[in-house]
Amino acid sequence: MKQISSIAELRKKITNLKRQGNTIAFVPTMGALHEGHLSLMRLAQEKADKVVVSIYVNPEQFGPNEDFDSYPRQMEDDLKACEAEGVSIVFNPDDEIMYGSGKKYFKIKVDTLNEHMDGGSRPGFFEGITLVVNKLFNIVEPDFAIFGQKDIQQFQILSRMAKEFNHGVELVMAPIARANDGLALSSRNAYLSDQQRKIAPGLYRALKYVEKQIRDGVMEPKLLLNHQQDELEAKGFKNDYLNVFSMETMQPVEELESGNTYILAGAAYLGKTRLIDNIIIDL
Known part of the structure; x- marks a missing residue:
């Protein structure tokens, strides 16, 4: 080398x-x-x-x-x-x-x-x-x-x-490389305290929950997303964003349509550490 x-x-x-x-x-x-x-x-x-x-x-x-x-x-x-x-x-x-x-x-x-x-x-x-x-x-x-x-x-x-x-x-x-508990690997994960590290996979779990609801037929996920943001806040996260975006335009989408590709993405802070994650959804 x-x-x-x-x-x-x-x-x-x-x-x-x-x-x-x-x-x-x-x-x-x-x-x-x-x-x-x-x-x-x-x-x-x-x-x-x-x-x-x-x-x-x-x-x-x-x-x-x-x-x-x-x-x-x-x-x-x-x-x-x-x-x-x-x-x-x-x-x-x-x-x-x-x-x-x-x-x-x-x-x-x-x-x-x-x-x-x-x-x-x-x-x-x-x-x-x-x-x-x-x-x-x-x-x-x-x-x-x-x-x-x-x-x-x-x-x-x-x-x-x-x-x-x-x-x-x-x-x-x-594809995203993940720890065994689902946390997306990142150099900034080194900033997390032991307690924050235990909480951190909650962002991915929130995305997975919303993904399941969308795949089960929810085409207007705004209320779901708001609820998951509240859940994350209760666990100690400070939310930055949690939403569905168009794969093509990177713009937020409120009503989903079959035949399109979307990005379900979130970012949140644990202390000073900013975590990001996403799931691609093809409908």
Whole structure:
């Protein structure tokens, strides 16, 4: 496994791999790798000959009062995990390499797809993500890029970005990796206290309950969603959102229709830890 921080060196290495006939699968991460990330790498191995993983905590996607400084960083452990998964290259640039210094004249603006869900709660979040992933796609030029369903709004926005910016990459969505009790795996789960960790799977259980009611024929789930929010609050969660959204537009939907695909998604805080989860529903 090769660890590279230079863009020029990375491009040279990938060019040589492609000249040898290799396809490239890319897994962008912010490090603090867990089983969820490793599952993305395993899927990447199935899709392509060589796997490139980036480890970079992107400052552009953190708001002023968010956890950029305290975000978990464990490079030594992350590199060992990547090597164990057969990763060919780990790209770990610093801020200067990714963004340079001096005045910036260009930004990416996301229209409507980020109005709700995580985009509605975290202004500027998806502009920061699309900016860094656009740069990473330009640097790595992968054949495939692997993302997790847990960040489904991110996947939909980046899929649209790749199409509109003519990136020659196929985005692949991997299923959510979960703990035995159903909690979606996340680097931020490390922030949970022991007591909060016991409560945390309640978000997934609330989604599963609403999903069952929808599949049993409830097509206007607003009252169900409101009731589950009350239940979560009673258990100690502070709700951010819990709703059904259109897979295509990322807009909330009050009346469901057969033949469409929806995202049943929720976000809530336990203490200072923000948890997100979702279920895809095809009707």
